[in-house]
Amino acid sequence: MPGGLVALLDDIAALARLAAASVDDVAAAAGKAGTKTLGVVIDDAAVTPGYVVGLSPARELPIIWKITLGSLRNKLLFILPVALLLSAFAPWALTPILMLGGLYLSFEGAEKILKAVQGKHVIAEVAAIGDLAALEARQVGGAIRTDLILSAEIMVITLNELTGSPLLTQAGVLALVGAAVTIGVYGVVGLIVKMDDIGLHLARSGGAAAGFGRGLVAAMPVLLQALSAIGTGAMLWVGGGILIHGFAQFGFAAPEHVIHDLAIGVGRGVGVVEWAVGALGGALVGLAAGATVAGLLHLKPGEKH
DSSP: OHHHHHHHHHHHHHHHHHHHHHHHHHHHHHHHHHHHTHHHHHHHHHHGGGGGTTSOHHHHHHHHHHHHHHHHIIIIIIIHHHHHHHHHHOGGGHHHHHHHHHHHHHHHHHHHHHHHHTTOOHHHHHHTOOOHHHHHHHHHHHHHHHHHHHHHHHHHHHHHTTTTOOHHHHHHHHHHHHHHHHHHHHHHHHHHHTHHHHHHHHHTTOTHHHHHHHHHHHHHHHHHHHHHHHHHHHHHHHHHHHHHHHHHHTTOOHHHHHHHHHHHHHHTTOHHHHHHHHHHHHHHHHHHHHHHHHHHHHTSTTOOO
8 A cells, every 4th residue: 555655646646746847848839839820819818898888887897707717617618628638539520610610700700790781780689678687697698608619629739739749838828818808808898898987087187187088988989889890800800710710621722822822912011011911801701601601590490680
């Protein structure tokens, strides 16, 4: 028994040394992988403020907190272990799963545009729900479901950057990126949804701050409308980009090459222009894919147009 205990302690010490040696690797890999998820993070930050539309200002931060906890649960309890299992036993499945998520994001973006064209607005849909508890549950549930897709995209994109890394490093990077992205995104979202309250407080304080506060309050409707448009565009850009890259991995690289060559030709060495053209190309592919799915769903028997 003592010998077994000593062996166990040796194993624990070895794991501790391995974990300590992996800290630098985890930090470096997390930084690299985190940059790859930027598009999905922008999407997440732009989409989420819409889920507190129509709710009491006193409930805004508690609702953001509920969504934050749901997002952490999505990433750390569900997606992380599944991603590690897939990486270990079915790495070939990561790209198809990523593409399914990209198709869903493209569909969501196309649906938002379709509703806008048809004159359907989220604010009107929310106003029609009289039960505040039901409204809050609807908004939180919708946000967490959307976050599940975005979180899966973030984690799989991160995992794709860790091919060949030890399992411990993969787990550490996924946990670090997942937690950092969640806290960062929903911290920014919480600040955005309370900016009008901050503006009102400043407006009542007098002096130069009062003018800034009034400007902040006046800017909020414009900011939220801009975020809605940015969120829709980001869904299409990210979704389309994932589909393009996935098709290239399966041997159909023509769309990726065409968009890349077009971006280089138009940008002529100007990085911002090249990026913008590439993002637009991805968004157009995402719009085409999403509109196709939306059209097929709207053609279901018994569907009302």
